[in-house]
Amino acid sequence: MSIQVTLTLPDELYSRAESLAKATKQDIADVLAEAIVLNVASEPAAEDVEAQQAMASEEAAYRAMHSTLYASYPEQYVAIHQAEISD
Helix, strand or coil, X not given: CCCCCCCCCCHHHHHXXXXXXXXXXXXXXHHHHHHHXXXXXXXXXXXXXXXXXXXXXXXXXXXXXXXXXXXXXCCCCCEEECCEEEC
């Protein structure tokens, strides 16, 4: 299934796509579609971004709490969840 889309591209971008299409003996529409597919595939999914942000938040909480944790729990492992020590 295909959907026809009309895009306005900057001249330089169109020229680059046209050159690539000629060099690879492909239709320019195929070159542009492949470029879009490759770009979309390289973007992380929304749930991956949320998971990365949650992990970064937990890491920041750990770093902020590190000196207190080390003083209270020397040589022990601790679990932190939502910026609080978890039992």
